[in-house]
Amino acid sequence: MSFKSISHLKSLLDQNKISIKEIAETYIKRIKEKKELNIFIYFNEDKIHEQVKEIEKLPNDKTLKGIPIAVKDLFCTAKMPTTAASKILENFKPTYESFVTQKLVDQGSMFVGKTNLDEFAMGSATNTSYFGNTINPLSKNDNPLAPGGSSGGSAAAVAADLCLGATGTDTGGSIRQPASFCGVVGIKPTYGLCSRWGIAAFASSLDQAGVFSKNVTDASILLEEIAGHDQRDSTSSNVQIPSFSKNLDPSLEGKVIGIPKEYNIDGTSDEINGVWEDAIKSLEKKGAKIKHISLPHTKYALPTYYIIAPAEASSNLARYDGVKYGFRASDAKSLDDMYELTRSEGFGKEVKRRILIGTYVLSAGYYDAYYIKAQKVRKLIANDFVEVFSDCDLILTPTAPSAAFPLNEKQDDPIKMYLNDVFTVPASLAGIPGISIPYGNDKQGLPLGIQFLSKHYHEQEIFNAAFALEKDYE
Amino acid sequence: MKLDTNTINKIAKLARIRLSEEEAKDLLKDMNSILDWVEQLNEVNTDSVKPLANISSSILPQRKDEAKDINSSDEILKNSPDKLEGYFAVPKVVE
Numbered sequence: 001m002s003f004k005s006i007s008h009l010k011s012l013l014d015q016n017k018i019s020i021k022e023i024a025e026t027y028i029k030r031i032k033e034k035k036e037l038n039i040f041i042y043f044n045e046d047k048i049h050e051q052v053k054e055i056e057k058l059p060n061d062k063t064l065k066g067i068p069i070a071v072k073d074l075f076c077t078a079k080m081p082t083t084a085a086s087k088i089l090e091n092f093k094p095t096y097e098s099f100v101t102q103k104l105v106d107q108g109s110m111f112v113g114k115t116n117l118d119e120f121a122m123g124s125a126t127n128t129s130y131f132g133n134t135i136n137p138l139s140k141n142d143n144p145l146a147p148g149g150s151s152g153g154s155a156a157a158v159a160a161d162l163c164l165g166a167t168g169t170d171t172g173g174s175i176r177q178p179a180s181f182c183g184v185v186g187i188k189p190t191y192g193l194c195s196r197w198g199i200a201a202f203a204s205s206l207d208q209a210g211v212f213s214k215n216v217t218d219a220s221i222l223l224e225e226i227a228g229h230d231q232r233d234s235t236s237s238n239v240q241i242p243s244f245s246k247n248l249d250p251s252l253e254g255k256v257i258g259i260p261k262e263y264n265i266d267g268t269s270d271e272i273n274g275v276w277e278d279a280i281k282s283l284e285k286k287g288a289k290i291k292h293i294s295l296p297h298t299k300y301a302l303p304t305y306y307i308i309a310p311a312e313a314s315s316n317l318a319r320y321d322g323v324k325y326g327f328r329a330s331d332a333k334s335l336d337d338m339y340e341l342t343r344s345e346g347f348g349k350e351v352k353r354r355i356l357i358g359t360y361v362l363s364a365g366y367y368d369a370y371y372i373k374a375q376k377v378r379k380l381i382a383n384d385f386v387e388v389f390s391d392c393d394l395i396l397t398p399t400a401p402s403a404a405f406p407l408n409e410k411q412d413d414p415i416k417m418y419l420n421d422v423f424t425v426p427a428s429l430a431g432i433p434g435i436s437i438p439y440g441n442d443k444q445g446l447p448l449g450i451q452f453l454s455k456h457y458h459e460q461e462i463f464n465a466a467f468a469l470e471k472d473y474e
Numbered sequence: 475m476k477l478d479t480n481t482i483n484k485i486a487k488l489a490r491i492r493l494s495e496e497e498a499k500d501l502l503k504d505m506n507s508i509l510d511w512v513e514q515l516n517e518v519n520t521d522s523v524k525p526l527a528n529i530s531s532s533i534l535p536q537r538k539d540e541a542k543d544i545n546s547s548d549e550i551l552k553n554s555p556d557k558l559e560g561y562f563a564v565p566k567v568v569e
Contacts, residue, residue, distance in 0.1 A: 093552070095549045095553075229535070236534075239532055299514075300514065300515055303511060303512040303515050304515065307515075324554055326555070327555070335566075337565070338564060339490040340490050340491060343490050344491050344493070347491070352493075352497075353504055353505065356482070357508060359485050370512070373516075376526070377518050379524060429529070431530065456531040
């Protein structure tokens, strides 16, 4: 049996054409069949059957009753372990549920498992995980491809039909880039729209939860459920959450869509620039007004990000000391020894690299030159967007400079890897919402993604435009 | 070259991460190239710009600072690699 979307499965449930138990069995079977893709860090049939019993008791008006959802293993879940794809959190069993996953549980979601990611969400290919690479389900046999990252497992789970929605987190592009690589929809809402409570912290001024889905309507259904104010996250905003799905409106008449010239960069494939052109033409046909704009500080976004994010990470990851939870090195003689050995054995290479960079840019004598400088440039990048949005409703850009790349592609140059996020990082620094939707394919048939951005809290604007553009490929 | 082996080892000590010689050598190369790359921010004039720490455009609400007793110390201690009589246990600090 195939389920096209959340709405489709809901209607089957409403007509009693399928039971919660049958949904569970269908997805368990599929996940087992796709085991070799290494999409899940945690998968346990018994846990799914336990949920079935609970979900069956819920009233039928629960929005997500029986909907199979995969959870990025960065969200703390009370009934499943949480690792952040790191050895240092191996065997960690949270005593509480994250805000976002609690909201999903309350609406009757069925969690099918915890998905793979880059260790502590640091990466763009899901290849820094302690639990091994995830393989992009769109790969041909002889050429395994990366699913993107850091939320690569969640994007892959949706693409491989192992769930109908998945949670992700996006710090510099970790939802939008894997969505693009796997040919699914991925939205990072405005910073503060979803509570960070219970999400293992990477870079707190940038981290934001969001969702993956098979289409724009499903993304809007999921986002309205996980958004909302939470007292336990001091940056969680207290704004009214609209009913994104009920308000969906594909009419673009009179909308002004900005095309930033700085997103024309060397190294982007002609095919990607081609689908960007196609999308612009299509939007014009649908009644939108295209405006060529400039975001002059775009080229400084990546270096700014690679100061601020490691700085915050070095502080956030100080808590992993081998005392309270997770891994502890076994042969330490003194307390200092224990800290150093635990962190040395418990963290992977990319995480250590970022902790050390962060420690350096925050250290005495370098703080002003690196960290404060980066915070100032961040202000200029945010101002670029404020200025442009004074006469634009939306911005349209490609999501990533390439389609999914081969898993075994050499990745010994960290800066080259960081360039994957060139189109997604500026919006993260500005805290504005962004969505990636699949739009066309390259010559090999791999999906390409297109990204809409808008002002703070204008998710509805983004959903509407994406909903309109999505129809070109239906 | 911004960093040398001594600086790397000093930073590693601050971050409580022990590096092997091999690791230190690798990281030195990567970190120097990353630091050279981020230097381009110096091209930007930021003389009259205030550093941005919080990007949120809404007014963040405050809450009352109240303690809540969730009485879960047993459960929390279950996650600890070593514990003793209701406490986290670590290697001896004072002889």
